[in-house]
Amino acid sequence: MNYWVMKSEPDTFSIDDLKRKKREAWDGVRNYQARNFMRDGMRVGDGVFFYHSNCAEPGIAGIAEVATDAYPDPSQFDPKSQYFDPGSSRDNPRWMLVDVKFVKKLTRVITLKELQAQPNLTDMALVRKGNRLSVMPVTAAEWRAILALE
């Protein structure tokens, strides 16, 4: 069982959207490191912090769960999609994704500011300046420490 944080801009897809839809294919990831985490690291049942980025109150807004193994992101084959990748093929897909299912919305957003203020979380990739990865691993200790803040 591993833990992850996945970022989404709430204007595009928020924890409330996931709550309403119950489940979502996490498409559009076009970063190799993030893809590798989904493809090689994620297993069904892994815990996911749903992080709101690029918004008024950036932070962890809810909990989700990995619902599938990785499979090819269909949007890479769709010429009409903003995520279309002409360099990818069905025989040799470049981009993978997982489905994520809603677990719960936190009673409040645990803000980035708050996470940065935790002495035991200073090593966490998420809180380090300039980290733009949209999918990152979280240790079990970090997972517990963050849940305890709610």
Next chain:
DNA sequence: GCCAACGTTGGC
């Protein structure tokens, strides 16, 4: 909207 950080692209 600004800009720092950083990944990607492409000329050489």
Next chain:
DNA sequence: GCCAACGTTGGC
């Protein structure tokens, strides 16, 4: 293979 130019992310 180097690295400048460029594009994107995301906090502020």
